Amino acid sequence: MKLRRRQRERLSLGLQYLVFIAVIAAVLFAADWDRLADAFFRVDIIKSMFPTIITVALRNTVLYTLGAFAFGLVFGTILALMRLSRVAPYRWVATAYIELFRGLPALLVLFLVGYGIPIAFPEREIPGGVFGSIAIGLGLTAAAYMAETIRAGIQAVPKGQMEAARTLGMSHFTAMRTIVIPQAFRIVIPPLTNELILLTKDSSLAYVLGVTAQTIEITKFGRDMLNDRVNATPLLVAGLAYLIITLPLSQVVRRLELRYAKAR
Amino acid sequence: MTTTASRPAIEIRDLHKSFGPLQVLKGIDFEVGQGEVVCVIGPSGSGKSTLLRCVDLLEEPTAGRIWVNGVEMTDPDVEVDAVRRGIGMVFQSFNLFPHLTVLNNLTIAQRRVLRRGRAEAERVARANLERVGLTDKADVFPAQLSGGQQQRAAIARSLSMEPKVMLFDEPTSALDPELVGDVLTVMRKLAEDGMTMMVVTHEMAFARDVADRVVFMDGGVVVEQGPPQEVLGAPKHERTRSFLSRVLDPTRVAQLGQTDQAPEAPEAPGLPADDRHRL
Numbered sequence: 001m002k003l004r005r006r007q008r009e010r011l012s013l014g015l016q017y018l019v020f021i022a023v024i025a026a027v028l029f030a031a032d033w034d035r036l037a038d039a040f041f042r043v044d045i046i047k048s049m050f051p052t053i054i055t056v057a058l059r060n061t062v063l064y065t066l067g068a069f070a071f072g073l074v075f076g077t078i079l080a081l082m083r084l085s086r087v088a089p090y091r092w093v094a095t096a097y098i099e100l101f102r103g104l105p106a107l108l109v110l111f112l113v114g115y116g117i118p119i120a121f122p123e124r125e126i127p128g129g130v131f132g133s134i135a136i137g138l139g140l141t142a143a144a145y146m147a148e149t150i151r152a153g154i155q156a157v158p159k160g161q162m163e164a165a166r167t168l169g170m171s172h173f174t175a176m177r178t179i180v181i182p183q184a185f186r187i188v189i190p191p192l193t194n195e196l197i198l199l200t201k202d203s204s205l206a207y208v209l210g211v212t213a214q215t216i217e218i219t220k221f222g223r224d225m226l227n228d229r230v231n232a233t234p235l236l237v238a239g240l241a242y243l244i245i246t247l248p249l250s251q252v253v254r255r256l257e258l259r260y261a262k263a264r
Numbered sequence: 265m266t267t268t269a270s271r272p273a274i275e276i277r278d279l280h281k282s283f284g285p286l287q288v289l290k291g292i293d294f295e296v297g298q299g300e301v302v303c304v305i306g307p308s309g310s311g312k313s314t315l316l317r318c319v320d321l322l323e324e325p326t327a328g329r330i331w332v333n334g335v336e337m338t339d340p341d342v343e344v345d346a347v348r349r350g351i352g353m354v355f356q357s358f359n360l361f362p363h364l365t366v367l368n369n370l371t372i373a374q375r376r377v378l379r380r381g382r383a384e385a386e387r388v389a390r391a392n393l394e395r396v397g398l399t400d401k402a403d404v405f406p407a408q409l410s411g412g413q414q415q416r417a418a419i420a421r422s423l424s425m426e427p428k429v430m431l432f433d434e435p436t437s438a439l440d441p442e443l444v445g446d447v448l449t450v451m452r453k454l455a456e457d458g459m460t461m462m463v464v465t466h467e468m469a470f471a472r473d474v475a476d477r478v479v480f481m482d483g484g485v486v487v488e489q490g491p492p493q494e495v496l497g498a499p500k501h502e503r504t505r506s507f508l509s510r511v512l513d514p515t516r517v518a519q520l521g522q523t524d525q526a527p528e529a530p531e532a533p534g535l536p537a538d539d540r541h542r543l
Contacts, residue, residue: 260363
């Protein structure tokens with residue numbers, strides 16, 4: 001029996017749905033849901049985590065992330081401009097910095113900032129305490145990544161934009177600030193969002209600085225609860241807490257991109 | 265300041281420009297008088313765009329001197345941003361700022377460079393948009409405009425700085441044929457208003473009708489120059505004739521195959537010449 005083209009297509013599509021449903025069903029039936037729920041979804045534990053997980057842990061995660069992102073963005077932009085500078089030593093320093101800090105684990109950098117700087121400058125404190133240390137510690141690494149992204153963004157702005165700005169009498173600096181960099185940032189919104197999401201998760205490294213009840217963030221909070229209650233439920237809740245941050249973030253950025261698409 | 269009026273708007277003396285080993289301009293002497301419209305024509309690679317870009321210092325000349333509005337551009341200490349305020353530049357690829365509305369494209373340099381207030385900058389911008397027939401496009405982004413509209417907005421942007429000289433670098437080469445006319449009309453009006461213009465172009469009809477003088481360049485030198493009816497109508501040099509015959513009647517060249525060996529007579533008998541191109 002020979003099937004017609006449309007019959008073949010329908011059959012193929014049907015089979016694909018069948019496989020999908022079969023896999024889901026297998027997982028549903030094979031897993032031991034009672035034991036799973038007991039280990040990961042104890043309602044009483046979930047209840048006990050609120051509201052602290054939101055009012056303290058999630059809040060701190062967001063703060064650490066934004067701090068590190070802001071620091072990385074400013075420093076990364078400076079590094080990117082140094083990379084593109086006409087002054088050779090600026091280029092060397094920026095390149096060396098980027099290569100070094102991209103290669104080092106964020107944990108190590110955070111540790112060095114948290115414990116190295118107080119030893120090096122015993123008279124001074126990092127402004128903002130734990131928050132400042134995390135913003136700088138994570139920001140130093142983020143800056144190295146962002147610098148390369150921003151540099152690529154600047155170079156992706158057509159040469160004619162700078163030329164047009166200069167022929168209107170703008171200085172190089174003014175042209176960069178009002179014409180090139182704003183366009184570069186529109187180009188790098190998607191990769192910078194990635195960086196922001198990565199930072200959200202990297203903020204969990206804050207524990208190496210020894211956080212307190214006031215400065216605790218989501219992961220540490222979840223792990224403390226895990227040890228406390230000898231149950232994995234807090235980890236599941238912590239995971240969901242991260243999604244509360246990252247999912248709306250992706251949505252906001254998608255909107256932003258759409259808005260800028262018009263002005264590209 | 266007193267000498268400015270008597271001097272030519274643009275004066276170029278023995279200009280040389282090389283890109284690495286490649287010599288693009290091999291000694292150009294050239295001037296554009298106040299209020300004069302000069303069209304520079306020539307085959308691609310002849311150096312005409314480079315010449316124009318040298319005038320605005322978008323390319324650094326290798327040797328030679330250039331004066332614009334009486335200021336020496338080639339002086340190493342020239343205040344380039346200040347001199348450029350008096351020079352408008354229109355690019356082949358428009359180069360409007362895509363992240364700004366048309367109105368802001370026209371106001372940003374007025375505000376940042378000329379330090380004009382918002383109200384005055386917008387007034388000047390709207391007046392210039394009217395001049396190029398884009399009054400209703402002030403609040404859209406460049407991407408929403410056609411090529412011809414973008415180029416007219418770019419011209420209006422330059423005019424908003426109230427330049428004394430306008431440079432055009434193949435302003436219609438990136439446009440669809442049916443959009444060329446609008447841009448050329450704006451340029452023609454500008455010429456009639458007495459603007460000093462240096463136009464690198466392939467639009468022979470525009471050169472013939474609007475230019476006070478046509479300059480033919482080839483191989484990095486000025487081969488011949490003069491009133492349009494002379495250079496375009498009765499070219500003295502063989503290279504000019506061969507270029508014109510290729511530009512004005514490209515199909516015949518295609519039939520002949522060998523493009524570089526141009527025939528003796530530019531107007532080949534028996535072949536219909538496009539009316540627009542008859543000089």
